[in-house]
Amino acid sequence: MHNPQLNKNGELIHLLSTEGLPQAILTQILDTAQSFMEVSAREVKKVPLLRGKSVFNLFFENSTRTRTTFEIAAKRLSADVINLDIGRSSTAKGETLLDTIDNLCSMDANLFVVRHASSGAPYLIAEHLQRIGRDDIHVVNAGDGRHAHPTQGLLDMYTIRHYKKDFTQLRVAIVGDILHSRVARSDIHALTTLGVPEVRAIGPETLLPKHLDKLGVQVFHDMNEGLKDCDVVIMLRLQNERMNGALLPSAGEYFRHYGLTPQKLALAAPDAIVMHPGPMNRGVEIHSAVADGPQAVILNQVTFGIAVRMAVMSIVAGN
Amino acid sequence: MSNIEIQNGRIIDPKNGVDRIASLYIADGRVAGIGAAPAGFVAGQTIDAAGCVVCPGLIDLGARLNSIQAELAAAVAGGVTSVVVPPDADPPLDEPELADRLVHRGEEIGKARVLPLGALTLGLKGERLAELAGLQKAGCVAFSQANKPVVDTEALLRAMEYAATFGFAVWLQPQDYWLSRNGIAHEGELASRLGLAGIPVAAETIAIATIVQLVRDTGCRVHLTRLSSAAGVALAKAAITEGLPLSFDIGVHHLLLTENDIGFFNPHARFCPPLRTQGDRQALSDAAAAGVAAICSDHTPVGADDKLLPFGEAKPGATGLEVLLPLTLKWAEAAGVSLSDALARITSAPAAVLGSESGQLAVGAVADVCVFDPEATWQLTPEALKSRGKNSPWQGYFLTGKVRHTLVGGRIVY
Numbered sequence: 001m002h003n004p005q006l007n008k009n010g011e012l013i014h015l016l017s018t019e020g021l022p023q024a025i026l027t028q029i030l031d032t033a034q035s036f037m038e039v040s041a042r043e044v045k046k047v048p049l050l051r052g053k054s055v056f057n058l059f060f061e062n063s064t065r066t067r068t069t070f071e072i073a074a075k076r077l078s079a080d081v082i083n084l085d086i087g088r089s090s091t092a093k094g095e096t097l098l099d100t101i102d103n104l105c106s107m108d109a110n111l112f113v114v115r116h117a118s119s120g121a122p123y124l125i126a127e128h129l130q131r132i133g134r135d136d137i138h139v140v141n142a143g144d145g146r147h148a149h150p151t152q153g154l155l156d157m158y159t160i161r162h163y164k165k166d167f168t169q170l171r172v173a174i175v176g177d178i179l180h181s182r183v184a185r186s187d188i189h190a191l192t193t194l195g196v197p198e199v200r201a202i203g204p205e206t207l208l209p210k211h212l213d214k215l216g217v218q219v220f221h222d223m224n225e226g227l228k229d230c231d232v233v234i235m236l237r238l239q240n241e242r243m244n245g246a247l248l249p250s251a252g253e254y255f256r257h258y259g260l261t262p263q264k265l266a267l268a269a270p271d272a273i274v275m276h277p278g279p280m281n282r283g284v285e286i287h288s289a290v291a292d293g294p295q296a297v298i299l300n301q302v303t304f305g306i307a308v309r310m311a312v313m314s315i316v317a318g319n
Numbered sequence: 320m321s322n323i324e325i326q327n328g329r330i331i332d333p334k335n336g337v338d339r340i341a342s343l344y345i346a347d348g349r350v351a352g353i354g355a356a357p358a359g360f361v362a363g364q365t366i367d368a369a370g371c372v373v374c375p376g377l378i379d380l381g382a383r384l385n386s387i388q389a390e391l392a393a394a395v396a397g398g399v400t401s402v403v404v405p406p407d408a409d410p411p412l413d414e415p416e417l418a419d420r421l422v423h424r425g426e427e428i429g430k431a432r433v434l435p436l437g438a439l440t441l442g443l444k445g446e447r448l449a450e451l452a453g454l455q456k457a458g459c460v461a462f463s464q465a466n467k468p469v470v471d472t473e474a475l476l477r478a479m480e481y482a483a484t485f486g487f488a489v490w491l492q493p494q495d496y497w498l499s500r501n502g503i504a505h506e507g508e509l510a511s512r513l514g515l516a517g518i519p520v521a522a523e524t525i526a527i528a529t530i531v532q533l534v535r536d537t538g539c540r541v542h543l544t545r546l547s548s549a550a551g552v553a554l555a556k557a558a559i560t561e562g563l564p565l566s567f568d569i570g571v572h573h574l575l576l577t578e579n580d581i582g583f584f585n586p587h588a589r590f591c592p593p594l595r596t597q598g599d600r601q602a603l604s605d606a607a608a609a610g611v612a613a614i615c616s617d618h619t620p621v622g623a624d625d626k627l628l629p630f631g632e633a634k635p636g637a638t639g640l641e642v643l644l645p646l647t648l649k650w651a652e653a654a655g656v657s658l659s660d661a662l663a664r665i666t667s668a669p670a671a672v673l674g675s676e677s678g679q680l681a682v683g684a685v686a687d688v689c690v691f692d693p694e695a696t697w698q699l700t701p702e703a704l705k706s707r708g709k710n711s712p713w714q715g716y717f718l719t720g721k722v723r724h725t726l727v728g729g730r731i732v733y
Contacts, residue, residue: 003583004583019512096624096627096628097628097629098627116629118628118629118630118631118632119513119514119515119584119629119630119631120513120515120583120584120629120630120631121629123583123584124584124586124627124628124629127583128627144514144629145514145515145629145631146514146515146516147513147514147515148514182514185512185514209510209511209517210506210507210508210510210511210517211507211508211511212511214508214511215511215512
């Protein structure tokens with residue numbers, strides 16, 4: 001099957017998912033991001049790689065945080081950035097997704113950063129661009145439904161590599177609402193592609209997708225068992241609407257079983273790092289003593305995120 | 320009406336075990352002779368069918384006619400001479416007057432026969448009964464909820480009791496409302512990978528178990544439409560073996576495709592019920608091969624605007640009337656089913672579900688006939704289809720089996 005992320009030379013032209021990307025491309029992105037870390041330390045935090053190019057942030061679903069990091073990354077690459085809060089404009093007037101895209105194509109866009117509530121929406125856009133012959137326009141998925149959030153997955157990989165150096169000796173646990181998490185899916189594919197031998201998923205059955213084992217993941221329902229000797233613990237956000245209902249009885253019971261406390265963290269490797277894609281629910285999935293503790297690398301993830309997004313945008317727009 | 324001679328075709332009439340090269344003679348809208356012309360027969364028209372198969376016109380147990388003129392033209396272009404129309408039109412077919420109008424419109428157009436299914440409940444809401452007897456009088460052949468489940472089990476029980484009172488058949492697509500309402504794909508590996516909300520197999524088996532129990536209690540004759548799972552087929556087969564008045568059909572796409580055909584979110588592979596696993600597809604294929612199930616197109620024309628959307632927002636379904644025959648042939652070849660048995664699934668098997676005498680070419684039978692070239696290959700393109708629905712997972716594919724002529728009641732309509 002044709003993978004719409006790659007051109008016929010096998011180069012990355014869109015970033016839609018971490019699934020199906022060769023290890024070499026993931027490594028290329030991480031290496032490029034590393035070179036951009038130095039830019040962020042400069043007084044003039046700019047490189048001219050995307051000078052004269054236009055990056056459109058198309059957020060069909062609101063997210064100030066992710067949009068801001070993409071905006072900063074694009075500006076550091078010297079691109080012009082246009083933010084469109086589409087949730088409140090075109091679609092409200094009945095315009096279809098592809099009509100919106102056609103319109104923006106006529107405005108000399110070079111790169112679309114897309115966030116959408118429906119899984120697969122960025123694929124639809126990428127395929128449409130190919131159909132109408134606009135292979136000069138690139139798509140970066142900034143989160144689609146429950147499917148993927150590849151730049152978050154990549155910045156997680158960057159963080160892990162930064163602290164742990166070698167992927168091939170690691171035990172990584174992902175804890176919480178994996179069923180609804182695009183971050184978890186992107187992490188899982190990236191981790192297995194990069195050679196992590198043991199990826200664990202920890203959560204109650206109601207928050208785990210079926211057949212996770214087929215993705216190369218080991219499932220644990222008991223957090224104490226699942227965290228044992230892990231080198232990396234990735235906590236996931238529990239959405240408010242999932243806390244009381246058919247999936248979980250209460251935030252309190254969830255925290256007792258799946259909240260990361262100092263006691264539970266002590267079961268992991270002594271030098272384990274704790275990650276979280278943010279925003280955190282303190283006292284729901286993570287105890288403040290852990291979130292603010294010495295093993296948490298959560299704020300560094302955000303910093304790395306800018307370099308990773310610079311890397312992704314410069315690579316796809318350069319191919 | 321002039322007499323017609325269809326010359327030298329391979330006549331396949333599965334119901335009567337006929338498979339031989341001969342001429343078919345048609346007079347007064349009926350089959351007048353096979354091989355030998357009846358005394359005094361003078362052909363007003365002749366059709367050269369050398370190299371072609373001459374079989375009973377196809378009977379499609381499920382086709383939506385959004386724009387009736389185009390879709391009935393599509394039907395006869397696909398060799399389909401009778402179409403069963405589900406009641407989920409706009410407005411739903413829940414009043415005798417609406418059924419009456421549909422039947423008359425069909426007669427006016429004069430292509431395929433229109434056999435409407437009346438709504439079982441008003442507005443298909445699953446609450447109040449529709450006027451079943453009135454609908455039947457207006458031409459409805461059975462009663463159905465299309466793919467809208469009756470949520471209230473008591474309402475379903477009462478509807479089946481009421482239908483049984485009059486001896487009416489009820490057609491139900493078994494899908495538990497609660498387990499299917501949020502789902503968009505089979506709850507399996509692919510849905511987990513793509514982050515698509517799942518519909519578990521239990522949505523189908525729970526509904527079948529409920530329906531089967533109610534059939535046992537009411538004696539109502541039930542036809543289950545569009546089964547999708549191995550477990551569902553097993554339950555339906557067990558009920559048939561038990562001797563309950565039950566039958567079922569399978570959409571032709573479910574015989575050929577699986578969840579993996581969704582690939583990278585292909586909206587043309589979104590169906591209701593969803594495509595499931597290879598094991599499920601195999602069980603459906605085995606049931607069709609064994610002759611316990613009829614095959615239908617589940618023709619659902621969907622405009623481009625309703626398909627060119629993210630997977631979960633795209634409307635489910637595919638165009639079917641013009642691909643029912645070639646896809647059935649494709650399935651038969653892959654499954655090792657003979658041509659005659661394959662044709663039985665789309666002629667005599669659906670006729671049996673309808674309790675109809677059609678779907679055969681015995682002398683005296685109504686001359687609904689399909690003449691097709693089993694070797695001819697054609698490419699499925701939007702232009703190649705008469706249907707307004709160009710939505711197909713087979714766009715661009717080459718299909719084998721091309722209809723040359725279709726006769727309805729002894730009239731050449733294609």
